[in-house]
Amino acid sequence: MEAVKNLKILNHPLVAHNLSIIRDKNTDCERFKNALRRITYSLIYEATLDLPTIKKTVETPMCEANCEVFDSRAQLIIAPILRAGMIFCEVAQDLLPFANVHHIGMYRDEETLEPVWYYDKRKEIKEDKDKVFVLLLDPMLATGNSAKDAVENFISKGVKEENIVFVSLISSPEGIKKLSSAYPKVKIITSALDEKLNSKGYILPGLGDAGDRIYNTID
Numbered sequence: 370m371e372a373v374k375n376l377k378i379l380n381h382p383l384v385a386h387n388l389s390i391i392r393d394k395n396t397d398c399e400r401f402k403n404a405l406r407r408i409t410y411s412l413i414y415e416a417t418l419d420l421p422t423i424k425k426t427v428e429t430p431m432c433e434a435n436c437e438v439f440d441s442r443a444q445l446i447i448a449p450i451l452r453a454g455m456i457f458c459e460v461a462q463d464l465l466p467f468a469n470v471h472h473i474g475m476y477r478d479e480e481t482l483e484p485v486w487y488y489d490k491r492k493e494i495k496e497d498k499d500k501v502f503v504l505l506l507d508p509m510l511a512t513g514n515s516a517k518d519a520v521e522n523f524i525s526k527g528v529k530e531e532n533i534v535f536v537s538l539i540s541s542p543e544g545i546k547k548l549s550s551a552y553p554k555v556k557i558i559t560s561a562l563d564e565k566l567n568s569k570g571y572i573l574p575g576l577g578d579a580g581d582r583i584y585n586t587i588d
């Protein structure tokens with residue numbers, strides 16, 4: 370795959386260890402979710418590296434300390450793509466308690482592989498749009514169709530492309546290419562870049578259907 374400027378793949382032994390638990394088809398739902406939660410902390414830390422901060426002085430029990438805090442003039446939106454994206458949400462809210470959660474409901478038409486929208490939490494963004502930052506959450510960046518649509522949705526509401534980060538657990542080369550060629554300023558944070566998609570748009574080797582494994586709905 371050609372080099373992609375705004376792509377960051379987490380390369381860490383703990384991430385690799387937990388990914389091997391997640392990929393294993395014999396891992397049950399509870400262990401799957403626990404391993405995914407552990408990786409989510411690293412993904413969200415990486416995804417928020419460029420959030421704006423301001424200086425603040427704090428009194429320790431000893432003396433003054435020069436600190437840095439999130440700039441509260443900025444507005445942070447956590448946007449999980451339902452249903453699998455919800456798995457990232459609890460950790461994201463834990464790390465970013467000041468953020469708004471903006472759910473996006475989309476499912477994939479199994480024939481066309483195109484996203485079908487059924488829910489969009491906020492029709493418009495009223496805040497100072499230059500200061501809005503969006504974390505789009507979806508564990509599988511597969512065809513890239515829903516990722517591209519979700520980015521497009523925020524840009525159409527006035528969010529700056531460079532203020533959008535797409536967070537995924539596993540990505541395909543096809544998905545990264547689709548998203549980054551349409552929106553080169555969007556940052557993509559992922560913990561694995563897999564080999565390819567199969568004819569049904571599933572990632573290989575991947576982990577199967579993320580929603581089914583998270584919500585224990587495998588028939």
Ligand code: URA
Nearest residue numbers: 509511571572578579
């Ligand atoms: N969605 C999934 O849950 N898994 C894939 O491999 C691709 C899309």
